[in-house]
Amino acid sequence: MIKICFMMPRHMDTLLLVVDEGSFEAAAARLGVSPSAVSQRIKALEADVGRVVVRRTSPVGVTDAGEVLIQTARRMRLLESETDDRLRGRLGERPVSVGVNADSLGTWFRPVLTHVADVGGISLELNLEDEQHSLAMLRRGDCMGVVTAEAEPVAGCVVEELGSLHYWPVGAPDLADELQAARNVHGEDAWASLPLLVIGPHDRMTDGVLEPRGVTPRPGRRVSRIPSFEGLNDAVVAGLGWTLVPVASARPYVEAGTMVRLAEDVIEVPLYWQHWRLESDTLGVLTDAVHAAAALGLSS
Known part of the structure; x- marks a missing residue:
């Protein structure tokens, strides 16, 4: 023992x-x-x-x-x-450490910040990590709760469904024209050499567009890493490459004509809230805030 x-x-x-x-x-x-x-x-x-x-x-x-x-x-x-x-x-003052992906922080998660500020007495520390890899922070004890795409609970933790974040594959108008011209010649393989934008080294979300088309990215394809939610949107508008952007964020750009949907695909990413299995007032406040924000900003 x-x-x-x-x-x-x-x-x-x-x-x-x-x-x-x-x-x-x-x-x-x-x-x-x-x-x-x-x-x-x-x-x-x-x-x-x-x-x-x-x-x-x-x-x-x-x-x-x-x-x-x-x-x-x-x-x-x-x-x-x-x-x-x-x-x-x-x-x-109670320190609270949370793991969240940049897309969530830039969209539906924002009301959590307001709720925590209104409650008072909580020092919030946000750790940005891809939703496919945030559980490592929970296992290490770096965070008491994380937004994750993983439904399997970490030992000693609770997992709760939040809803789904929907994405569109988008690019600048000129890039959309380039893709269409290449598709007229090469078919779906045109995606293989299209310049790509990622938010971090673990960002593989665009595979959700490429794999159903049987497309394998070509060696030497230009990939730009933009470690910022707002910066990624700016990079799309600037024509630096294509990526997946949350629908709520992409829609105003598409309506303004500065972004174009490159395909009719809608990529759905289910999200979960995993947190310590612990009776804690602080954790309870945080969990309530996360669920309230998810109910407003995510699809059920």
Whole structure:
């Protein structure tokens, strides 16, 4: 039976600092102790749980066991903060870390910010990550909740349906003309060499347009990475390439003639809210806000 160190919060706090700061030395500087003292605390924690929790790399890495402890430590911090607030009869500042994809943040998720501001007492930290890869932040304990396209729950977490975000494949008018001319000659293979826009290294959403057409992107195709929701729209209008844009965002551009739908496809991406399985006032406020925003901005 593994000995869980709830009675050794110093060791758990040290683990969080080592991971957040990236090294034993940086954690030691924050704590005002020597790197050797930090190392001893981590070794004591590892001895208690009977497993290695930190990889001694640069920056430090975390093992599977370490991820479990980090998630637990962050939950403990939140509950301690809420308990202290209740005992003192006040509402203190509670940090909340959320993972969300750029398309959601740029569209339906925005009312969440207003709701959290109205409630007060919550310091919100948003971490941008592709909806196909945001669960890693939940597993590491970096976030208490994430917007994700993955329906399979992470251990110790709850998954709740939000709705679907719909996308159009769009490009500038000149790019649409270029595609049509190429399709007249090469058919659907014309998509293979069309310049592409992505928001990040994990962005593969345009595969939803290419794969049904049996199209394989050609080597050397121009791909531009624009790590900004608004910047991606600007890049489409500028003619830098084509991409998928949420319908609610693309519609005004299409109506104005600055974007053109390159096909009649509507790509549907189901989204879910995954969060810690924890009775927490702060998490409850956040979850209610996410569901309210999704009810207004996503398709059921």
